[in-house]
Amino acid sequence: MKVAALRGATTLDEDTRDQVLERTGELIRAMLERNDLHTDDLISLVLTATDDVRSEFPAAAVRAAGISDVPMLCARELAIEGPSNIPRCIRLLAHLQTDRERGELRHVYLRDARQLRSDLRE
Numbered sequence: 001m002k003v004a005a006l007r008g009a010t011t012l013d014e015d016t017r018d019q020v021l022e023r024t025g026e027l028i029r030a031m032l033e034r035n036d037l038h039t040d041d042l043i044s045l046v047l048t049a050t051d052d053v054r055s056e057f058p059a060a061a062v063r064a065a066g067i068s069d070v071p072m073l074c075a076r077e078l079a080i081e082g083p084s085n086i087p088r089c090i091r092l093l094a095h096l097q098t099d100r101e102r103g104e105l106r107h108v109y110l111r112d113a114r115q116l117r118s119d120l121r122e
Helices: 017-034 058-064 111-117
Strands: 002-011 042-049 072-076 089-098
Touching (some): 002 017, 002 111, 017 058
Antiparallel strands (some): 042 089
């Protein structure tokens, strides 16, 4: 097994606790399903949110999805002006153990976050 990283992101229609929980949960579930991963494969998660997400920590959504024994860190996304500064965006970087090659991993970009990495296969 080797260490690899997966990226993903999603957006909210509005900054509410329910949407943070729903959309972040959807993101982590999609990442696990698309890559045939189990929570035991996860080493750590780094979650970021844009400045306009204040209603809940994205890590709370991961814990609500049943992943509570993986180290997590939440941080603020840089407020850079330009096309990559998507409103109400939550991003996820997952470190994991896998036998797969890097090119076999499927990153997950949902909703308006798809524009961040349209070059990656879903």
